[in-house]
Amino acid sequence: MATPARLPRADNRLPQILDEAARLFAERGFPATTIRDIVRGIDMLPGSLYYHFAAKEDLLAAVYAEGVKRISGHVHAAIAKRTDPWQRLTAACVAHLEALLDESAYAQVVIRVRPGDVPEVAGPLTALRDRYESVFVDLIDALPLKPGVDRRALRLMLLGALNWSQTWYRPGRDDPRAIARNFVALLRKPTET
Amino acid sequence: MATPARLPRADNRLPQILDEAARLFAERGFPATTIRDIVRGIDMLPGSLYYHFAAKEDLLAAVYAEGVKRISGHVHAAIAKRTDPWQRLTAACVAHLEALLDESAYAQVVIRVRPGDVPEVAGPLTALRDRYESVFVDLIDALPLKPGVDRRALRLMLLGALNWSQTWYRPGRDDPRAIARNFVALLRKPTET
């Protein structure tokens, strides 16, 4: 059918565009990043970007999709080794935070950009994020909890706390793994005397 | 010294500017809101805004300051009635979420806008936010907790989870008070069987 007449060229700079866009979207946010900012970093002209993307929002969608792919892969690799429900959840949170705070600008874009703020691609973005977060639904379903514990609230609280760490995290001072483990521990054990 | 020669006029529209700016900053974010968007809502010309503010960032700072004032007032009024440490914390979280999700566009701006994204006023914005959050430092210090519980992690987790609710909250479906109480309860009691 729509088989490409020829393979893409080996020297095409699509990966560089995505990398630089991810870096800037993560650092400044989507609206504050201009097309010229992105292409300046990789010695390209503004118009050339439109060979790869029809609009700025489509570039965001591509970065966002790659971000979900990476963070999702990281988390799945981490939980595959474990069998104990609590250890699996902890491993997932650690991997989530690692991707979010250290590893990947792509992952940071997924957390930083609110789909609703970009109406042109809000649908696809929300779908991608929901699909990713479904892992946590399953992980928390598998937890042996006291009857009456609200699992949805548990998930929203945990993921919210993890994601918000993006606003206060400082590389030298804080440790992603320690943060994640600390948060899970606070939910698991009672804090009260 | 710099005493104003005269009092401000009774018919000046500064309050309307602030209201409309808060509404739009909360809804679309700071960079996505234009000066023209703001003045359009109150039948004013773009240039007129610059009688009140030297730059767009200064308008944000004013909205932000008012936001901190309101959310802070709401929280302090809520905890004043209580004496039990856990009840005080719960009341503070409920008030925080009420301001954040329902009551005030000003409060939403405080949570939505990252000070670091607006370098021109990042200093004042961060100072305002830190001063507000110090209430939660005190509230959590007063809690009778098991030895070894990381109070900073507890605070960051709780506030993070509350603030992040801005991204998934839907007015009809969710209830701010229930969310806040649920989150505090999850930290207080053990969830594990």
Place this chain on the structure above:
DNA sequence: GTACAAAACAAACAGTTGTTTGGTAAAGTG
């Protein structure tokens, strides 16, 4: 080597951005 599509350049476009300037009606003060 030649043909063809991929991927970029070069230059502009129309619209929008935050902001400035000079003028003016009117509210508040004495």
Place this chain on the structure above:
DNA sequence: CACTTTACCAAACAACTGTTTGTTTTGTAC
């Protein structure tokens, strides 16, 4: 009532925005 200052209007500014168009280079397949 005269006078000062407040608060705005009207119109423009230069810079920047995402995007389009026509043209050129370059890798790849035959």
